[in-house]
Amino acid sequence: MANIKSSKKDKIKSINKKISNNSKKSRIKTFFKKVKKNAEIKNIKKCLFYFKIFQSIVDKYSVKKIIHKNKASRYKSNLIKIIKNISNIKN
Known part of the structure; x- marks a missing residue:
C-alpha cells in the first residue's frame, strides 16, 4: 500500500480509469454481437x-487509445465482410 498522498490518489485514479475503460470495451463487444x-x-x-x-464508437475509442487502431480496423473489416455476404445472398 502506498504511503504518499499523491500515490494514493494515483491509485484511485487508475482504478476509476480501468472501470471506465472496461465499460467502454464492453460496449464495443455488445454492438459487435448485435451486428x-x-x-x-x-x-x-x-x-x-x-x-x-x-x-462511430470504435473510431472514437481508437483515437482515445482505449483499443488499438489495428484492432478497431480488424473489427470493422470483419463486420463489413459479413454484411457484404448477406447483401449478396439477398440479391
Whole structure:
C-alpha cells in the first residue's frame, strides 16, 4: 500500500480509469454481437443501423487509445465482410 498522498490518489485514479475503460470495451463487444446476430438472421436494416453506431464508437475509442487502431480496423473489416455476404445472398 502506498504511503504518499499523491500515490494514493494515483491509485484511485487508475482504478476509476480501468472501470471506465472496461465499460467502454464492453460496449464495443455488445454492438459487435448485435451486428453479428442481425447478420445471422439476415436482417440487413438493423445490421446496418447497429454497424453505423458500432463504427462511430470504435473510431472514437481508437483515437482515445482505449483499443488499438489495428484492432478497431480488424473489427470493422470483419463486420463489413459479413454484411457484404448477406447483401449478396439477398440479391
